[in-house]
Amino acid sequence: MKGFLKSVGLLSLVLVCSAFILAGCGEDKAQTIKVGFNLPLTGDIPEVGEGSKNAAEMYLKDINDAGGLEVGGVKYPLEFIYMDNESKAESATNVTLKLIDQEDVIAMIGPNSSKQAVPAGGTANENRTPMISPWSTNPNTTLDRPWVFRAAFLDPFQGPVVADFAAKKFGAKTAAVLFDVSNDYAKGLAEIFKSSWEAKGLGPVVAFESHGTKDQDFSAQLTTIIAANPDFIFVPDNYNQVALIVQQAKDLGYTGPFMGSDAWGTPDLVKLCGDACNGNYFSTHYAAAGAKGATKVFIDRYEAAYGAIPADYAALTWDSIGIMIQAIKNYNKFDADPVEMRKGIREGLAAIKSYDGITGSSKFDAQGDPIKCAVVVKISDQGEFVFEESVCP
Amino acid sequence: MDFILQNILNALQWGSFYALIALGYTLVYGVLRLINFAHGDIFMVGAYIAYAIAWFLLGPAFDLSPLMTFAIAIPLTMALTACVGVTLERIAYRPLRRKGAHRLYVVITALMCGLILEYSNLAVLGASRLKFPELVEKTIWHIGGVTITNLKVIVIFAAIAVYVFLNFIVTKTKIGMAMRGISYDKFAIPLMGIPIDAIIVFTFILGSSFAGLAGLLFAMSYPILEPFMGMIIGWKAFIAAVVGGIGDIRGAFYGGFLLGFIEVGVVTIFPSTYRDLFAFSILLIILWVKPTGLFGMPQSTKI
Numbered sequence: 001m002k003g004f005l006k007s008v009g010l011l012s013l014v015l016v017c018s019a020f021i022l023a024g025c026g027e028d029k030a031q032t033i034k035v036g037f038n039l040p041l042t043g044d045i046p047e048v049g050e051g052s053k054n055a056a057e058m059y060l061k062d063i064n065d066a067g068g069l070e071v072g073g074v075k076y077p078l079e080f081i082y083m084d085n086e087s088k089a090e091s092a093t094n095v096t097l098k099l100i101d102q103e104d105v106i107a108m109i110g111p112n113s114s115k116q117a118v119p120a121g122g123t124a125n126e127n128r129t130p131m132i133s134p135w136s137t138n139p140n141t142t143l144d145r146p147w148v149f150r151a152a153f154l155d156p157f158q159g160p161v162v163a164d165f166a167a168k169k170f171g172a173k174t175a176a177v178l179f180d181v182s183n184d185y186a187k188g189l190a191e192i193f194k195s196s197w198e199a200k201g202l203g204p205v206v207a208f209e210s211h212g213t214k215d216q217d218f219s220a221q222l223t224t225i226i227a228a229n230p231d232f233i234f235v236p237d238n239y240n241q242v243a244l245i246v247q248q249a250k251d252l253g254y255t256g257p258f259m260g261s262d263a264w265g266t267p268d269l270v271k272l273c274g275d276a277c278n279g280n281y282f283s284t285h286y287a288a289a290g291a292k293g294a295t296k297v298f299i300d301r302y303e304a305a306y307g308a309i310p311a312d313y314a315a316l317t318w319d320s321i322g323i324m325i326q327a328i329k330n331y332n333k334f335d336a337d338p339v340e341m342r343k344g345i346r347e348g349l350a351a352i353k354s355y356d357g358i359t360g361s362s363k364f365d366a367q368g369d370p371i372k373c374a375v376v377v378k379i380s381d382q383g384e385f386v387f388e389e390s391v392c393p
Numbered sequence: 394m395d396f397i398l399q400n401i402l403n404a405l406q407w408g409s410f411y412a413l414i415a416l417g418y419t420l421v422y423g424v425l426r427l428i429n430f431a432h433g434d435i436f437m438v439g440a441y442i443a444y445a446i447a448w449f450l451l452g453p454a455f456d457l458s459p460l461m462t463f464a465i466a467i468p469l470t471m472a473l474t475a476c477v478g479v480t481l482e483r484i485a486y487r488p489l490r491r492k493g494a495h496r497l498y499v500v501i502t503a504l505m506c507g508l509i510l511e512y513s514n515l516a517v518l519g520a521s522r523l524k525f526p527e528l529v530e531k532t533i534w535h536i537g538g539v540t541i542t543n544l545k546v547i548v549i550f551a552a553i554a555v556y557v558f559l560n561f562i563v564t565k566t567k568i569g570m571a572m573r574g575i576s577y578d579k580f581a582i583p584l585m586g587i588p589i590d591a592i593i594v595f596t597f598i599l600g601s602s603f604a605g606l607a608g609l610l611f612a613m614s615y616p617i618l619e620p621f622m623g624m625i626i627g628w629k630a631f632i633a634a635v636v637g638g639i640g641d642i643r644g645a646f647y648g649g650f651l652l653g654f655i656e657v658g659v660v661t662i663f664p665s666t667y668r669d670l671f672a673f674s675i676l677l678i679i680l681w682v683k684p685t686g687l688f689g690m691p692q693s694t695k696i
Contacts (some may be wrong), residue, residue: 041520042515042520046519046520050521181665209664209665210664211660211665212665212668212669214625215665216615216617216622216626217403217407217615219403219406220403220404220656220657220658220660220661221660221665223396223399223400223403224396227395227396227399240522240617240619243524243616243617244615244617251531251540251542251544252399252540253535253540268521268522271524272522272524272616272617274527
């Protein structure tokens with residue numbers, strides 16, 4: 001019996017191994033254009049991965065229903081490969097390597113959050129694969145990385161937008177900040193906000209408190225903040241943390257306003273926060289309510305397909321794919337060798353000087369960063385994101 | 394002054410959760426000498442069970458008032474979570490115990506059970522967070538410069554009540570005496586005619602049902618549920634139990650509050666990045682001075 005089990009085990013091992021070997025060489029190289037997606041489908045911000053994937057599926061269907069993407073006079077079908085980075089930095093770099101080495105993608109879209117996009121951008125750059133991050137706003141994602149691009153505005157622009165708006169809207173003199181110190185995005189934006197608030201000379205940042213990603217209790221930090229009596233609290237955190245922070249601040253007797261950043265802008269924020277978040281403001285990439293033209297068409301189609309209004313990351317993913325397609329068209333050649341194709345697409349990307357997307361039109365600077373407008377959105381009493389004002393650079 | 398008082402209240406609330414979870418660790422350890430690493434995840438399951446009950450009772454089928462739901466949810470959550478704990482004992486720990494496996498294997502099994510609970514939850518419910526409905530209408534009291542909610546009072550009161558209750562069970566009742574007996578010598582106890590399996594099941598019922606209670610209260614205080622919510626708080630509660638002296642009810646209770654106070658205290662004074670560094674350095678020093686924990690006795694009768 002034991003001998004039998006042993007031989008069965010050995011046999012299955014051999015089978016599994018040969019399956020791997022066969023998978024590597026067996027199939028005929030299909031003539032498709034493979035684009036990888038590095039998304040947070042599980043982990044802290046699953047909603048973001050879901051929305052991005054939905055938008056990508058819509059785009060993919062459009063192209064492939066039309067017979068594929070025309071490159072050099074021949075139509076090639078697109079293939080999108082979605083991989084989960086668990087919204088962890090280390091998983092994001094692993095997924096990047098997997099997409100590049102195993103899947104032979106010619107370009108990568110994502111990761112969304114700067115926490116993953118900054119390290120993954122380094123990996124993509126070292127492996128000479130073009131990458132577009134739809135949602136990352138931290139400058140380091142693309143800084144000195146010729147292979148990395150993005151579709152969103154940058155935090156050095158967003159920070160002052162928030163500071164200016166709060167000063168005007170709340171008549172605020174003092175500010176407090178609470179941010180996730182282990183998140184590149186939150187930390188970077190908190191620091192930029194602090195320096196731009198202090199540069200205005202209205203008053204000091206009276207409290208600058210941090211917390212960890214997995215924290216659930218913020219009462220100690222909030223007690224310090226409330227004791228400093230700020231005119232408003234700026235929270236550049238992910239929506240799941242915002243929901244806890246806003247509620248705990250109310251429990252501790254805080255009645256003033258909150259100001260948020262683009263990471264707030266998900267439908268889940270309202271679901272998790274309940275009524276507590278209503279009446280607060282945040283800066284973001286686009287406002288779904290009152291959209292016109294191509295943006296409106298996108299929103300209506302998305303809503304019809306998935307039953308929800310697309311959040312900013314979904315719209316930015318759509319634009320990222322659009323920019324990528326533009327780059328492939330600029331190159332206008334199909335290489336069977338992904339290394340050649342990647343090089344060509346990078347040049348195609350660098351050649352794009354401006355792009356009209358559904359999140360507004362943008363111009364690209366030397367770093368590959370778009371220069372585009374931001375909007376400030378109010379969370380209405382019905383829990384809807386209502387356009388408040390648009391700020392352009 | 395208000396500032397300090399407010400932070401003491403914050404620490405009491407946060408420490409209450411550590412204490413409630415640590416009590417479950419210590420009970421099982423005291424009886425079985427088993428570190429039930431799945432306990433933090435039983436706490437998570439408790440929170441999800443509470444969510445399911447609340448969703449069901451508030452829903453159109455019953456349409457109960459939130460307060461009524463809360464009243465029913467407490468015993469129901471505790472009972473159902475206890476079932477999960479007992480099931481784990483039945484299918485994972487007992488067969489190993491029967492085969493006389495070394496304790497190390499049982500501890501590894503417990504770790505695996507915890508991961509299975511987390512990932513089966515992830516597989517069934519997905520990664521999206523759930524929002525726990527508000528069961529008790531929140532009232533915020535301002536006393537001087539200090540702010541406290543009714544929920545905080547409930548949480549702190551519950552932790553103390555559970556401690557008093559468990560202390561009574563273990564030290565004053567017959568079944569408690571049997572528990573202490575098993576901890577003392579699990580080979581002699583069956584010879585005295587004490588049903589060892591029944592006592593162990595009872596221990597798991599106690600530990601898991603209070604993890605369920607902690608899950609319900611936690612979900613009400615921090616109303617966002619995710620599959621991994623029990624992991625870190627579970628580990629920390631375990632450390633609190635060890636520092637208090639694992640196997641000792643008092644130890645778990647004071648250890649939990651001690652950790653709560655240290656964590657809140659460090660964050661109040663230093664940046665939050667120092668919290669775990671300071672908290673665990675302090676705990677390390679305590680263990681260094683007293684390796685058996687604050688209330689632990691060197692070997693022999695524990696619980």
